[in-house]
Amino acid sequence: MTPLERPALPRDEILLRGISTADWNRDTLDPFFFDGNECSVSRRTILPLEEILNILRIHLRRPYGSETPTEQLWGYALIQIGNLEDWTNACIAKQKKDRATPIKAVADPITEPPPANPAHALIVPKITKGLSRFLHAMLIQRQEIFQLEQNESGPDWIHFHPPTAEQEQMVSTPATMRSED
């Protein structure tokens, strides 16, 4: 079954997307952070936050099993699937474009490259640059981006500031409800 054929994950689930040092330049998140086919994310309900971050940290530093460090994990963004779908629809409506296949998140647990990530999921189909820019703006506006703290003794990001209960609540709140606040 192709990712596009898989059932959509529920709207109330929260997805985490790792932000690498390539995605972040000084004070700015890449406007095309979500751009591309089958955007890779992790499901917060499947694994604890710290475990997901550890997996991402390893995957980023050793792409395809390379022993050479490349990117480092700078932080992460949290996004609720319901908001993702609503923002996508809002973007499409704003751009007055028809989209044959609506965007959705599907489960995609992976074992390769190690370590396995049972929380892995994909956003399908392709996220265009225009939509990525729109989603980026919404993330910035709602402050759903979290920076990790660098370990003083080395290059790894091992400590982090987890979202406060209030921030978690904010991420979980549909955008439409928040706009009424």
Add this chain to the structure above:
Amino acid sequence: MNLSVATDALPIERRHFDGLIMASGSYNLGEKRLPQSAGLRQTLYYDLNFSNRLFAGGVFFGASQNASKGEYIEPEILHNPIVWSDSLVSPADELLIEAALGELAVKRLIELQSLPNGWSFGRGKALCSASKESLIRLIQEGINLPRDPRIFLTKDGGITLVWPNSEGQETILVCLPDRYQFYPESADDEIEFLPYQVDKLAEALGSTHANV
């Protein structure tokens, strides 16, 4: 396979040698073919071994060439997959980019060009040398680009420049091998320009500059 280095071959300040080595523009090492760059016989390579940042500086020549002033460099040093990107900044390019965009932009490009195919969780392509040439072309054409833009790599190997316009809103320019994509904050869609339309791109960029 031997490589030699002539350390007095290029008049570049020492600060430009921070973490870099240079190699012959068309030298073959195993399966790695070094790209030509800007008509010069050398290409810069960056040593990302942070514990010993500077291990060589100069122009490398193939062993078959005359390099009597050179010193031997262990080939395995050059097998570092980070070092061997196919899209490297030459000394001339580096100086051009630094003059137009600033020193931080050069550092950022060096950082981004070290990313291999498979960056961004296996989905990103390495920086494409033709994308870098697209950026260089704008600079050579005298297009007034902003100082100190934020720079990113697109998933398909392009270069994204981001800067605030005069009202503090985000303006985006993407340099791809065959075209430019411009995203003024006020527009929902990108505006595309082909390489021969750089004058039109210059007009579009004209009103977007601000101090970054």
